[in-house]
Amino acid sequence: MNIGIFGTGMVGNAIGTKLVQLGHNVKMGSRTSNNEKAAEWVKQNGASALQGTFKDAASFGEILFNCTSGNASVDVLKLAGEKNISGKILIDIANPLDFSKGMPPSLTICNTDSLGETLQREFTEVKVVKALNTVNCNVMVNPSLVPGDHDLFICGNDGGAKEKVTDILKNWFGWKSIIDLGDITNARATEMLLPIWVRLWGKLGTPNFNYKIVR
Numbered sequence: 001m002n003i004g005i006f007g008t009g010m011v012g013n014a015i016g017t018k019l020v021q022l023g024h025n026v027k028m029g030s031r032t033s034n035n036e037k038a039a040e041w042v043k044q045n046g047a048s049a050l051q052g053t054f055k056d057a058a059s060f061g062e063i064l065f066n067c068t069s070g071n072a073s074v075d076v077l078k079l080a081g082e083k084n085i086s087g088k089i090l091i092d093i094a095n096p097l098d099f100s101k102g103m104p105p106s107l108t109i110c111n112t113d114s115l116g117e118t119l120q121r122e123f124t125e126v127k128v129v130k131a132l133n134t135v136n137c138n139v140m141v142n143p144s145l146v147p148g149d150h151d152l153f154i155c156g157n158d159g160g161a162k163e164k165v166t167d168i169l170k171n172w173f174g175w176k177s178i179i180d181l182g183d184i185t186n187a188r189a190t191e192m193l194l195p196i197w198v199r200l201w202g203k204l205g206t207p208n209f210n211y212k213i214v215r
Contacts, residue, residue, distance in 0.1 A: 004061025029057025116187025
């Protein structure tokens with residue numbers, strides 16, 4: 001499958017590398033076609049790893065991953081071009097983190113709105129599915145890094161898109177327990193887990209942990 005990734009940071013790198021290892025063709029998009037981080041990722045991952053602009057990645061991908069900084073995500077999708085993302089599934093991993101006052105970060109959007117909702121509202125023809133934003137990038141693509149049973153949350157308005165994303169998460173990335181919270185308004189809840197996630201990282205001394213919902 002051809003997959004487009006928005007973002008050249010740790011998350012985009014981890015997702016892209018895993019997808020290439022699984023045999024997919026992946027184009028990593030950034031603001032420029034010759035981004036140095038993207039070029040290094042291409043160099044490390046071979047012929048199935050490609051780079052280009054956000055627009056290039058959007059037109060290339062049958063499924064898209066938003067791995068950008070949450071504060072830039074709306075602008076990134078505008079640069080990608082509405083016709084290039086229309087009708088496609090966008091797996092939104094980004095969080096609206098505000099580092100302007102240092103660590104730990106706060107959220108630029110919370111309580112009555114979320115980044116996931118913002119993207120769905122701004123780009124109505126895109127099938128936004130919020131997923132993977134509550135775990136470290138290495139755990140995203142290798143949940144066995146955290147021993148035992150633990151849970152991943154998804155939400156979105158399109159049932160068919162969520163079924164496809166659930167299949168990807170289980171069969172490509174190895175997730176066993178996925179909790180569908182409902183429509184995209186539930187992104188408020190998963191994004192607001194980030195303040196405690198950051199504090200747990202500091203307390204535990206490792207980002208390789210996750211939540212387990214005990215019934």
